[in-house]
Every structure is written in structure tokens, then in C-alpha cells.
Amino acid sequence: xxxxxxxxxxxxxxxxxxxxxxxxxxxxxxxxxxxxxxxxxxxxxxxxxxxxxxxxxxxxxxxxxxxxxxxxxxxxxxxxxxxxxxxxxxxxxxxxxxxxxxxxxxxxxxxxxxxxxxxxxxxxxxxxxxxxxxxxxxxxxxxxxxxxxxxxxxxxxxxxxxxxxxxxxxxxxxxxxxxxxxxxxxxxxxxxxxxxxxxxxxxxxxxxxxxxxxxxxxxxxxxxxxxxxxxxxxxxxxxxxxxxxxxxxxxxxxxxxxxxxxxxxxxxxxxxxxxxxxxxxxxxxxxxxxxxxxxxxxxxxxxxxxxxxxxxxxxxxxxxxxxxxxxxxxxxxxxxxxxxxxxxxxxxxxxxxxxxxxxxxxxxxxxxxxxxxxxxxxxxxxxxxxxxxxxxxxxxxxxxxxxxxxxxxxxxxxxxxxxxxxxxxxxxxxxxxxxxxxxxxxxxxxxxxxxxxxxxxxxxxxxxxxxxxxxxxxxxxxxxxxxxxxxxxxxxxxxxxxxxxxxxxxxxxxxxxxxxxxxxxxxxxxxxxxxxxxxxxxxxxxxxxxxxxxxxxxxxxxxxxxxxxxxxxxxxxxxxxxxxxxxxxxxxxxxxxxxxxxxxxxxxxxxxxxxxxxxxxxxxxxxxxxxxxxxxxxxxxxxxxxxxxxxxxxxxxxxxxxxxxxxxxxxxx
Numbered sequence: 001x002x003x004x005x006x007x008x009x010x011x012x013x014x015x016x017x018x019x020x021x022x023x024x025x026x027x028x029x030x031x032x033x034x035x036x037x038x039x040x041x042x043x044x045x046x047x048x049x050x051x052x053x054x055x056x057x058x059x060x061x062x063x064x065x066x067x068x069x070x071x072x073x074x075x076x077x078x079x080x081x082x083x084x085x086x087x088x089x090x091x092x093x094x095x096x097x098x099x100x101x102x103x104x105x106x107x108x109x110x111x112x113x114x115x116x117x118x119x120x121x122x123x124x125x126x127x128x129x130x131x132x133x134x135x136x137x138x139x140x141x142x143x144x145x146x147x148x149x150x151x152x153x154x155x156x157x158x159x160x161x162x163x164x165x166x167x168x169x170x171x172x173x174x175x176x177x178x179x180x181x182x183x184x185x186x187x188x189x190x191x192x193x194x195x196x197x198x199x200x201x202x203x204x205x206x207x208x209x210x211x212x213x214x215x216x217x218x219x220x221x222x223x224x225x226x227x228x229x230x231x232x233x234x235x236x237x238x239x240x241x242x243x244x245x246x247x248x249x250x251x252x253x254x255x256x257x258x259x260x261x262x263x264x265x266x267x268x269x270x271x272x273x274x275x276x277x278x279x280x281x282x283x284x285x286x287x288x289x290x291x292x293x294x295x296x297x298x299x300x301x302x303x304x305x306x307x308x309x310x311x312x313x314x315x316x317x318x319x320x321x322x323x324x325x326x327x328x329x330x331x332x333x334x335x336x337x338x339x340x341x342x343x344x345x346x347x348x349x350x351x352x353x354x355x356x357x358x359x360x361x362x363x364x365x366x367x368x369x370x371x372x373x374x375x376x377x378x379x380x381x382x383x384x385x386x387x388x389x390x391x392x393x394x395x396x397x398x399x400x401x402x403x404x405x406x407x408x409x410x411x412x413x414x415x416x417x418x419x420x421x422x423x424x425x426x427x428x429x430x431x432x433x434x435x436x437x438x439x440x441x442x443x444x445x446x447x448x449x450x451x452x453x454x455x456x457x458x459x460x461x462x463x464x465x466x467x468x469x470x471x472x473x474x475x476x477x478x479x480x481x482x483x484x485x486x487x488x489x490x491x492x493x494x495x496x497x498x499x500x501x502x503x504x505x506x507x508x509x510x511x512x513x514x515x516x517x518x519x520x521x522x523x524x525x526x527x528x529x530x531x532x533x534x535x536x537x538x539x540x541x542x543x544x545x546x547x548x549x550x551x552x553x554x555x556x557x558x559x560x561x562x563x564x565x566x567x568x569x570x571x572x573x574x575x576x577x578x579x580x581x582x583x584x585x586x587x588x589x590x591x592x593x594x595x596x597x598x599x600x601x602x603x604x605x606x607x608x609x610x611x612x613x614x615x616x617x618x619x620x621x622x623x624x625x626x627x628x629x630x631x632x633x634x635x636x637x638x639x640x641x642x643x644x645x646x647x648x649x650x651x652x653x654x655x656x657x658x659x660x661x662x663x664x665x666x667x668x669x
Contacts, residue, residue: 001028010058012056028208032212052070070185094132143176181211193397267296295322297339352522353502355498357498359426363390377553379401380553381405382556384555387529392548400550427497428501431502443475447493615663
């Protein structure tokens with residue numbers, strides 16, 4: 001039985017229809033991603049499904065007793081709690097049982113032979129253990145650490161957390177509460193790559209269902225097995241992850257194009273027949289055909305090709321208003337040829353990047369580089385080299401110094417030690433994450449004039465339209481723009497720069513998936529060199545020829561794309577092991593020394609695997625022993641000494657198990 005079912009959902013705001021005709025089901029253990037362009041109504045649909053917003057039409061049915069956990073894009077908490085206390089709320093029932101067990105234990109100390117107390121204690125202890133009563137604090141620490149919180153932040157008051165930290169705290173509480181259906185709206189916002197990968201692993205072990213909205217294509221690839229695509233015509237279902245969805249979507253679009261083209265050609269033939277016979281012997285047949293063609297064209301104008309072709313005329317006629325007058329032949333042909341063919345999606349941005357001149361072959365070299373601020377060094381880099389047409393992706397946790405590195409390359413910051421050598425004939429284009437290059441008081445017209453003073457006002461307005469700034473929006477000031485609009489304006493400026501070296505700091509932030517796909521395609525065809533800071537692993541995997549990982553005060557170099565980087569980490573078996581590099585990573589390094597480092601890493605990996613296997617055997621044995629003791633406590637012995645002995649054995653085994661869990665986690669991480 002489905003956890004949630006929706007039929008013919010529609011949502012309108014006044015005269016504006018946001019969406020209509022949406023029907024769907026969420027089965028148990030589903031892994032569903034809801035995708036579509038910004039503004040199509042994804043968040044509104046989620047809110048309707050969970051009951052936080054009413055639909056304008058249709059209905060939603062939820063399974064009896066269904067528990068839903070919802071993560072909005074901006075989370076809010078009641079003041080007065082710490083981060084740890086907020087997470088404890090997920091274990092309210094466990095903590096109630098814990099208090100009751102303490103009270104029963106005190107009562108048993110006074111009346112050790114009370115059979116009813118013993119029976120009650122055994123039953124409560126079994127339920128307490130089943131709900132994770134002996135491990136819930138360990139689980140809280142594991143989840144908070146996985147989502148990027150440091151131990152010293154656990155006791156911070158919620159009101160002192162940033163907006164991003166509060167969203168992560170809300171996500172942590174939802175994961176700990178383990179609802180039947182987890183509904184997540186942009187869960188990877190505010191997470192660095194390490195935290196996103198942890199969340200992927202956690203959700204892959206999740207026993208409930210997951211419905212999420214995300215612009216992180218790599219995350220969807222790793223977590224989801226069903227894609228719901230929201231389009232102006234409704235919702236379509238695709239089986240598989242995001243990569244499979246792209247392949248299936250292209251196949252469906254090709255079939256649609258063929259089908260619609262065939263229908264257009266059929267209607268053209270009908271009109272040609274009508275034109276030949278409207279004044280001849282077959283006039284009545286021609287008039288009948290003209291009436292049918294007229295009403296079909298009117299219907300397509302109102303609800304679109306696909307809606308008309310997918311339904312019987314009786315169903316179509318209930319959704320459209322057909323005039324009583326019949327078109328003449330010329331009008332029918334004109335309106336047929338004016339029909340708008342359905343697009344694949346809402347039009348994405350139209351981005352083009354072309355270098356004005358060719359750069360030299362060596363783009364960038366560093367020597368003995370230390371990056372940071374006076375009194376606050378961030379990381380030391382090996383001697384790096386970036387060549388023409390390469391793409392180096394800089395990754396690492398928030399605050400590691402990635403943006404500082406870009407500013408050091410640009411010359412805006414001096415290196416603490418060493419040098420940065422830039423190549424010949426470089427024209428640098430810089431896309432800043434915070435869009436510092438935009439002037440808040442400028443209008444959009446003035447922002448484009450700054451980088452292209454030769455463009456005429458009409459040309460600027462037309463150019464802004466390619467980035468979805470239309471009509472009077474060209475006269476809005478930068479200070480009034482949203483984050484996504486600022487990003488589009490910054491890309492519009494970048495496209496006019498003619499740069500042959502792009503320094504891009506989170507260029508896909510705030511872009512919807514169709515626009516991300518366009519950005520990826522344009523950068524893949526770009527005939528220049530790219531230095532990319534991004535959390536978008538799908539983009540990195542498609543473009544990167546090198547990965548520069550900034551972590552723990554150093555920069556480490558990996559050859560290849562993101563998948564090759566992951567393979568190299570897996571080979572090393574530990575973030576602390578020497579990274580596998582196929583290219584010299586230090587001056588004078590020989591093949592033999594690299595091979596010795598590889599062998600040491602593999603030996604360490606084998607040792608860790610053996611230790612993990614030993615710990616897992618001990619954990620399994622202790623868990624079996626605890627289950628046996630729990631079974632005895634469900635039917636406790638009448639002898640108080642025997643009961644006390646059982647309780648002590650349980651406590652000792654549980655303490656040892658916690659120690660083994662901690663040792664396993666330390667080695668596994």
C-alpha cells in the first residue's frame with residue numbers, strides 16, 4: 001500500500017495557474033527526486049503533499065498513522081534550546097522510558113521481590129533497547145558530526161547558529177526522528193562535499209521513504225531511483241537515477257517531436273485538400289474537414305499538442321472553449337503554422353563563452369606557495385602547473401581557503417610565502433561567489449554597460465532577455481535582485497569578457513537544473529582554461545582534468561575527474577594515507593618512492609580491514625549476548641539476586657559494546 005497518493009492536484013494563485021492535473025504515488029522505501037525549472041511549483045507541491053498548504057483542486061490521501069519529516073529550505077527553531085537539546089527532542093519517548101526505568105529501579109531496590117515491578121521493568125527495558133535507548137547519544141554525535149558540526153558546537157544555543165547551521169540542525173533532528181516519509185527541500189544547501197557524501201550514505205541505509213527536491217545532480221544520482229519531472233504540462237515519471245533520467249528524457253522528447261511533426265504534416269495535408277475542394281464537387285466533405293481542423297487548432301492553442309493528442313475528443317472538449325464560427329482556409333493555415341511547438345522545458349539561459357585571443361600553453365605555475373592571511377595561514381600547496389585547455393577543480397570543506405586561493409591567483413592577496421606565475425597573453429574572467437564585482441546601485445542596463453560600453457541600449461535589453469531579464473526588469477537595481485538573479489547577471493557579464501582563463505567560484509549556485517545543464521555544456525565547449533571552485537560534483541566530474549583538494553592545511557593534487565579522484569581515495573583507503581598521483585606531485589619524486597607510498601597505503605588499508613573484521617565479530621557476539629539477556633529480563637527470575645546479576649551482566653555487556661562501537665567508528669572514519 002502506498003504511503004501517500006495524490007489525484008488531479010492543481011494549484012492557482014488568483015488567475016495564475018501554477019500547475020494542474022498532477023497525480024502520483026509514494027510507495028514504501030521510495031527514493032524520489034522532484035526536478036524542474038525554478039518557479040514551476042516544486043516547493044508548493046511538496047507543501048501540499050505534506051498538508052501544509054491546500055490544493056486548488058484534487059486531493060491527497062495519506063496512509064493511517066503516517067509520520068512525515070519535512071525539511072524546508074529555511075528552517076526555524078524555538079529559542080531557548082541548544083543544538084544538542086534540539087536533537088534530544090527526537091528521542092522524547094526513549095527519554096521518557098529512561099526516566100521510568102530509573103524510577104522502577106529505585107522501587108526494586110526497596111521491594112526486590114515484587115513480581116509486578118519485575119515484569120514491568122523487563123517489558124520496559126526491552127522496548128527501551130528496541131528504540132535505541134542505549135545508543136541514542138552515540139547516534140546524535142554521529143549524525144551531527146556527519147553533517148559538519150564540530151563537538152564544541154553541540155552545546156551552542158540555536159539562536160547563535162547561522163541560517164545554514166539551523167537548516168543542518170533541523171535536518172539532523174529529522175534524521176534522528178526516523179519518520180516513515182522524509183520530505184527534503186534542497187537538503188544539500190549549506191553542506192560541503194564531505195557532509196553531502198555522508199548524507200548520501202545515510203539515506204542509502206534509510207528504512208523509510210524519501211522524497212526530495214535538489215539541484216545537486218550528483219546527489220540525486222547517488223540517492224534516488226525515481227525521478228518526477230515537473231513541466232508546464234504536468235508531471236512525468238522516470239525510472240532510475242538522474243543519469244538514466246537524462247537518457248530516457250531525450251528518447252521521449254525525440255518520440256514527441258516525431259509524433260507532433262507527423263500531426264502537423266497531417267493537418268497541412270488536410271488544409272491542402274480543403275483548399276482544392278472547398279469550391280468544387282466535394283464541398284460538403286471539405287467543409288466537414290475544415291470544421292474538424294478548426295476546432296482541433298483551437299484546442300491545441302488552448303491546452304497544447306500533447307494534451308490534445310493524448311486524450312479522446314470528448315475529454316478534450318470539456319477542457320476547452322470552441323467558437324461556433326469556422327475558420328476560413330487561409331486563417332486555418334496561418335494559425336496552424338503559428339502554433340507553438342512544445343519545448344523540452346522552460347527555456348534555460350542562453351550562455352555563450354568565447355575567448356577573444358589564444359593564451360600561451362602554460363597558464364599557471366606556483367612555487368613554494370603558502371596561502372592565507374598574515375597570522376592565519378590556511379594551506380600550503382605543492383608546485384602546481386595548469387596548462388591551456390585544462391580544467392582544475394578546487395574542492396574542500398567550507399573555510400579551507402578555496403576562495404582565498406583564487407584571490408591570491410588574481411593578485412588581490414599576496415601569498416604568505418612563495419610565488420604565483422601567470423602565463424602569457426592571459427585575459428582573466430572572474431565569477432565571484434558573492435558577486436562582489438556587481439555594484440548594488442547599478443541598474444541591470446548599467447551593469448552590462450560596464451563590461452560592454454559599445455553596446456546600444458536596445459542591444460543590452462535584448463541581451464538581458466537571454467538571461468531571463470525581460471521588459472522593465474532591465475531597469476531594476478542590482479540591490480533588489482535575488483541570489484539567483486545576481487548569479488545570472490554575473491554570468492551575463494562574464495560572457496562578454498572574452499576571457500581565455502575563467503576563475504569560477506561556485507558558478508552553479510542558485511541555478512535550476514536546466515540552467516546547470518546549459519552551463520555545463522557551454523563550459524565543456526569553451527576553448528580556454530578553467531579554474532573551478534564548486535560543490536557541484538556532477539559539473540566537476542564532467543569538466544575536470546585535475547582535482548586540487550584543500551584539506552587539513554595542505555593542497556593535494558589528483559589527476560583526472562571526480563570519479564578518478566574518488567577511486568584514488570578508495571585505493572589509499574584513508575584520507576590520511578598518501579594520495580595516489582599519476583603525475584609527479586613533488587620535485588624529484590621517483591617511480592620507486594611513489595610505489596613504496598602506494599604499498600604502505602595498501603598495507604595500512606589491509607590492516608584496517610582486518611581490525612574492522614575483528615571488531616565486527618566481537619560486536620556480533622556481544623549483540624547476541626545482549627539479546628539473550630534481554631529475553632531473560634522479559635521474564636525475570638523471582639530471585640532478586642539473580643535479577644541483580646542479570647542487570648549487572650547487561651550493563652557490563654552494553655558498556656563493552658559501546659566501547660567497541662566507538663573503536664569501529666574511529667577506524668571506519
